[in-house]
Amino acid sequence: MSVPEIATVVGSGTMGPGIAATLVRAGAEVRVYDISAEALARAEQTFAFASGVLDQVGGPKVDGGSATFTTDIGEALAGSRFVIEAVPEKIELKESVLKQIERLVGDDVIIATNTSGIPISDMAPSLERPGRFIGMHWSNPPHLIPMIEVIPGDATEQSTVDELVDIVNSFGYHPVLEKEIAGFVENRVLYAILRECVALLDEGIVTPEALDTCVKWGIGYKLSVIGPTRLLDMAGVDIYAAVSGYLNKQLDASTDTPQVIKDKIAAGELGFKSSKGMYEYGPGEVDAKRKDITAGLVAALKTLSSITPV
Ligand SMILES: NC(=O)c1ccc[n+]([C@@H]2O[C@H](COP(=O)([O-])OP(=O)(O)OC[C@H]3O[C@@H](n4cnc5c(N)ncnc54)[C@H](O)[C@@H]3O)[C@@H](O)[C@H]2O)c1
Numbered sequence: 001m002s003v004p005e006i007a008t009v010v011g012s013g014t015m016g017p018g019i020a021a022t023l024v025r026a027g028a029e030v031r032v033y034d035i036s037a038e039a040l041a042r043a044e045q046t047f048a049f050a051s052g053v054l055d056q057v058g059g060p061k062v063d064g065g066s067a068t069f070t071t072d073i074g075e076a077l078a079g080s081r082f083v084i085e086a087v088p089e090k091i092e093l094k095e096s097v098l099k100q101i102e103r104l105v106g107d108d109v110i111i112a113t114n115t116s117g118i119p120i121s122d123m124a125p126s127l128e129r130p131g132r133f134i135g136m137h138w139s140n141p142p143h144l145i146p147m148i149e150v151i152p153g154d155a156t157e158q159s160t161v162d163e164l165v166d167i168v169n170s171f172g173y174h175p176v177l178e179k180e181i182a183g184f185v186e187n188r189v190l191y192a193i194l195r196e197c198v199a200l201l202d203e204g205i206v207t208p209e210a211l212d213t214c215v216k217w218g219i220g221y222k223l224s225v226i227g228p229t230r231l232l233d234m235a236g237v238d239i240y241a242a243v244s245g246y247l248n249k250q251l252d253a254s255t256d257t258p259q260v261i262k263d264k265i266a267a268g269e270l271g272f273k274s275s276k277g278m279y280e281y282g283p284g285e286v287d288a289k290r291k292d293i294t295a296g297l298v299a300a301l302k303t304l305s306s307i308t309p310v
Pocket residue numbers: 010011012013014015016033034035036039040085086087088089090093097114115116117137138139140
């Protein structure tokens with residue numbers, strides 16, 4: 001199985017261009033559609049950058065791929081054999097866009113959503129043919145994180161699941177097939193980690209720099225080689241039992257967005273996009289950090305791709 005000859009990415013913000021670059025490198029003719037001409041102009045630049053990064057990684061490349069960018073949804077979907085929706089995380093918007101897409105593609109075309117965690121079954125009723133609708137959760141940056149969660153909804157047909165798993169495998173990514181649960185697997189784990197991290201920062205237990213050092217060189221490094229299930233065996237299930245017995249009741253269990261985060265949102269401190277978030281960035285620092293992140297992920301990806309899976 002190879003990637004579908006013609007694919008469409010709907011929504012070209014943070015995720016769309018990197019998704020498109022990945023599919024183009026796998027040989028697909030990719031149409032990138034956005035409602036905003038300004039977003040599309042930015043997307044062309046982001047796509048070019050992501051494509052250059054993929055050249056640095058040097059992974060497999062299938063000739064013949066191409067990308068076009070359009071604000072005409074009819075042009076974007078004409079003849080498309082595979083659609084990835086990547087519009088903002090708002091269920092009503094996604095449902096409206098999914099209906100738009102379905103009216104313009106063949107009955108057998110897979111429609112995948114890159115939602116971060118909205119249950120697929122909650123969106124499926126907006127489609128006439130929900131059997132071809134499925135979750136395809138890429139991680140940011142999509143051209144450098146070679147794992148995609150495949151999440152069927154209640155109405156998703158098995159043929160759709162099988163075909164999407166084959167497509168993900170065809171461009172060398174790791175498909176993770178999972179049952180539907182709010183947030184999906186990756187974000188449930190990530191948000192449990194982030195909840196504890198924000199609590200530790202908010203209580204002044206550790207500085208941001210020290211926390212990042214601890215996690216990057218501790219569990220981050222370790223878990224990039226040893227998955228958490230394997231780690232339980234390496235550490236000893238008995239050790240986990242002994243520690244969880246007293247620690248689990250001590251962990252942060254807040255059920256709402258922390259006030260410290262709400263305060264930052266209110267102050268417009270959103271992170272890279274506003275040059276201040278958990279850290280503050282001087283002139284040129286955000287671009288420098290983005291370059292450092294890309295270089296680090298490329299180096300780590302090359303190394304991890306070269307080691308025997310544990
Ligand atoms: N940003 C991340 O780290 C990340 C990671 C994984 C998954 N996701 C998910 O991917 C999806 C997209 O996220 P993002 O961060 O790329 O969002 P974004 O806001 O950066 O980009 C969304 C794009 O969709 C466009 N758009 C809005 N309405 C549209 C419409 N009606 N038709 C076509 N285009 C429209 C916007 O102009 C924008 O360019 C969300 O569901 C998000 O949860 C995001």
